[in-house]
Amino acid sequence: MSLKKQLENYFTFTEKTSGSILYFDTLPEAINVNKKNKAILKPANNSNISIKQSVGTNIFELKQPQKIASVKAPKLDIEAIDLSEIKTLEELEEAVANCKKCPLNTARKNTVFGTGNPDANLMIIGEAPGADEDEQGKPFVGRAGKLLTDILKAINFSREEVFIANICKCRPPGNRRPNTEEVYFCEQYLHKQIELIKPKFILALGLTAADTLFKSSHKMADIRGKIFDYQGIKTMVTYHPAALLRNPNWKRPVWEDVKILRKLYDEEVHD
Numbered sequence: 152m153s154l155k156k157q158l159e160n161y162f163t164f165t166e167k168t169s170g171s172i173l174y175f176d177t178l179p180e181a182i183n184v185n186k187k188n189k190a191i192l193k194p195a196n197n198s199n200i201s202i203k204q205s206v207g208t209n210i211f212e213l214k215q216p217q218k219i220a221s222v223k224a225p226k227l228d229i230e231a232i233d234l235s236e237i238k239t240l241e242e243l244e245e246a247v248a249n250c251k252k253c254p255l256n257t258a259r260k261n262t263v264f265g266t267g268n269p270d271a272n273l274m275i276i277g278e279a280p281g282a283d284e285d286e287q288g289k290p291f292v293g294r295a296g297k298l299l300t301d302i303l304k305a306i307n308f309s310r311e312e313v314f315i316a317n318i319c320k321c322r323p324p325g326n327r328r329p330n331t332e333e334v335y336f337c338e339q340y341l342h343k344q345i346e347l348i349k350p351k352f353i354l355a356l357g358l359t360a361a362d363t364l365f366k367s368s369h370k371m372a373d374i375r376g377k378i379f380d381y382q383g384i385k386t387m388v389t390y391h392p393a394a395l396l397r398n399p400n401w402k403r404p405v406w407e408d409v410k411i412l413r414k415l416y417d418e419e420v421h422d
């Protein structure tokens with residue numbers, strides 16, 4: 152991609168995430184320009200992704216996806232959901248729609264199963280529905296949802312091409328984080344979704360999504376910009392769009408992360 156195109160994409164992304172205010176008085180690292188006037192995209196510090204440069208092009212090299220050191224999930228004295236008979240996403244969606252396994256079922260208007268391509272190579276996983284999502288029964292449809300759509304668009308993905316879901320399928324009251332019991336129940340649906348969709352890549356948005364998948368807690372600074380091995384699926388973690396709305400300074404790391412994800416995706420997936 153030409154430098155001009157990269158700059159255009161970056162400023163379009165900046166405008167979408169933060170309006171017309173520019174937050175950098177210098178060009179961000181993601182599009183630093185070297186002496187030969189080539190754009191350089193940098194993975195985060197300690198990343199397991201490196202860059203080789205050939206003529207005018209950045210080639211991303213992924214060393215082994217990093218194994219995450221997971222701790223044992225807390226033992227809760229509650230029954231697992233039997234999803235062994237479920238063979239399709241439609242059947243799973245119906246099971247979710249009828250689910251009353253955790254207290255979140257009482258206040259919901261709609262369950263939010265997830266939307267997108269059932270054969271997606273990229274699955275996006277967030278935390279839980281908010282008010283707009285609960286109202287419409289679809290994930291990421293409020294302000295944060297619009298931002299997610301724009302982020303995807305900036306790296307040439309449409310929402311229809313990927314599959315978007317959350318850890319929890321019902322809205323926690325007051326948009327609080329889902330608690331341990333709610334996550335324990337609902338992540339079983341997520342695991343089944345992943346098993347049925349079989350994505351090659353996962354983008355986990357925010358620490359709730361990452362910590363639920365990895366069964367361990369982290370700081371975002373330590374895990375973003377790397378590729379992890381989650382059950383054989385290359386998984387990247389970045390900030391949740393809602394966090395990005397609160398703190399526009401995080402748009403730069405998100406931009407860096409999703410551009411690298413796109414590159415790795417292109418190198419692996421040949422449609």
Ligand code: SF4
Nearest residue numbers: 250253256321336337
């Ligand atoms: S949040 Fe998940 S486990 Fe809880 S009631 Fe809704 S679908 Fe069921």
